[in-house]
Amino acid sequence: MNPQVAHLPCMRHFEITHGVLTLGGHPLTELADRAGGTPFYAYDPTALDARVGELRTALPPDLRLHYAVKANPMPEVVRHLARRVDGFDVASLGELQRVLECGGAAAETGFAGPGKRDPELAAALRAGAVIHLESPGEAERVRRLCAALDRTARVTLRINPDFALKGSGMRMGGGPQPFGVDAEQAPALLRQLADPAFDFLGFHIFAGSQNLQANALIAAHDRLFELAHHLAAGAPEPVRLLNIGGGFGIPYFPHDRPVDLAPVAENLAHWMERPGLVRDGARVVLELGRYLVGEAGIYVTSVIDRKASRGRTYLITDGGLHHHLAASGNLGQVIRKNYPVAVGNRMDEEAVETASVAGPLCTPLDLLADDIPLPRAEPGDLIVVFQSGAYGLTASPTGFLSHPPPPELWVGDPVMAYNRTDDTSA
Numbered sequence: 128m129n130p131q132v133a134h135l136p137c138m139r140h141f142e143i144t145h146g147v148l149t150l151g152g153h154p155l156t157e158l159a160d161r162a163g164g165t166p167f168y169a170y171d172p173t174a175l176d177a178r179v180g181e182l183r184t185a186l187p188p189d190l191r192l193h194y195a196v197k198a199n200p201m202p203e204v205v206r207h208l209a210r211r212v213d214g215f216d217v218a219s220l221g222e223l224q225r226v227l228e229c230g231g232a233a234a235e236t237g238f239a240g241p242g243k244r245d246p247e248l249a250a251a252l253r254a255g256a257v258i259h260l261e262s263p264g265e266a267e268r269v270r271r272l273c274a275a276l277d278r279t280a281r282v283t284l285r286i287n288p289d290f291a292l293k294g295s296g297m298r299m300g301g302g303p304q305p306f307g308v309d310a311e312q313a314p315a316l317l318r319q320l321a322d323p324a325f326d327f328l329g330f331h332i333f334a335g336s337q338n339l340q341a342n343a344l345i346a347a348h349d350r351l352f353e354l355a356h357h358l359a360a361g362a363p364e365p366v367r368l369l370n371i372g373g374g375f376g377i378p379y380f381p382h383d384r385p386v387d388l389a390p391v392a393e394n395l396a397h398w399m400e401r402p403g404l405v406r407d408g409a410r411v412v413l414e415l416g417r418y419l420v421g422e423a424g425i426y427v428t429s430v431i432d433r434k435a436s437r438g439r440t441y442l443i444t445d446g447g448l449h450h451h452l453a454a455s456g457n458l459g460q461v462i463r464k465n466y467p468v469a470v471g472n473r474m475d476e477e478a479v480e481t482a483s484v485a486g487p488l489c490t491p492l493d494l495l496a497d498d499i500p501l502p503r504a505e506p507g508d509l510i511v512v513f514q515s516g517a518y519g520l521t522a523s524p525t526g527f528l529s530h531p532p533p534p535e536l537w538v539g540d541p542v543m544a545y546n547r548t549d550d551t552s553a
């Protein structure tokens with residue numbers, strides 16, 4: 128098998144039947160029929176359940192596991208996880224509505240994001256979700272909405288920490304940030320939160336995304352818990368909730384190794400056993416996006432054309448960056464690197480050539496793989512992009528070049544298709 132994908136943890140859950148990649152007993156060729164052709168995304172519940180299971184086994188039992196919906200808001204994914212995680216993180220009214228439609232509990236849903244609009248805040252208040260306050264201005268708007276709606280707001284204060292998570296693919300804290308309130312500004316704002324409009328629950332502190340290094344995660348958690356202990360002294364009420372964000376990474380590139388969960392979990396257990404905060408009744412929430420769903424998804428596209436240009440072989444596909452911006456290297460990558468890619472109907476064949484996989488868009492950025500070893504692929508063959516369950520379709524510019532959005536398949540029992548073109552509520 129293609130050595131670029133043979134080592135992927137998700138390959139434990141996928142099978143190969145007569146050379147064809149198979150999810151949940153359904154060969155890709157059959158899934159393509161169900162999708163009405165290519166391109167499409169497919170998500171495998173077995174891989175999702177395995178991931179939840181690994182986390183539950185490793186993490187301290189009283190650590191609450193939430194799902195950050197922005198990683199993948201496909202309804203079946205959210206519905207499936209609603210029965211398996213302890214709550215959700217949302218970043219828009221649309222995501223909150225998705226969680227509520229899919230069986231999630233508003234009380235266990237946190238609403239984060241630097242630019243929440245009044246109607247969104249009002250809906251969160253009415254539903255009883257937790258609002259993560261991100262600025263003094265937002266706190267004041269929530270206070271006024273509480274008066275207008277005769278409600279109390281269940282809130283945390285989101286802190287922009289005075290440290291960053293080393294080795295993160297995307298920084299979410301440290302230095303100047305649009306997210307949260309600088310740790311230095313927090314004491315003053317905490318005094319203002321001693322207002323009957325607010326039911327103050329605690330803190331939200333999130334330092335960075337896509338981190339594979341256990342040491343860096345441990346160092347960030349250490350500083351995060353220290354900061355929370357320090358800020359708790361100035362809080363208007365005893366801290367009942369500490370949200371430590373997400374950020375566990377998954378391997379995409381050849382030298383990436385999966386997160387070593389055991390030491391990270393051990394360190395969290397150690398903090399949760401310390402006097403203060405957790406021992407005094409604060410719940411700790413870990414809200415993971417990518418780590419939960421990233422490995423459970425693939426993107427599948429067909430070869431439309433095969434051509435040579437000055438010594439380079441191009442496989443031109445019907446899918447591209449308009450569906451999968453991250454795989455093209457244009458979502459947060461500094462140096463373009465290839466996602467793991469294979470020819471999904473030739474999984475048994477050896478690589479015999481070096482080819483580049485280019486999408487149909489009229490831009491040189493539309494490259495799904497650059498100079499990778501592949502078996503010889505012909506028009507009609509299926510190119511699979513692995514590690515595509517998180518920040519895939521909904522993190523892509525689907526309007527660019529006016530191709531239709533691809534369906535998303537939930538490869539459960541039964542297989543279900545979700546088509547965003549039918550989603551009139553969006």
Ligand SMILES: *Cc1c(COP(=O)(O)O)cnc(C)c1O
Nearest residue numbers: 195239336337373374415416417
């Ligand atoms: C995006 C986000 C997450 C999830 O991040 P991952 O890196 O996917 O785990 C969690 N919390 C908040 C507030 C976020 O914005």
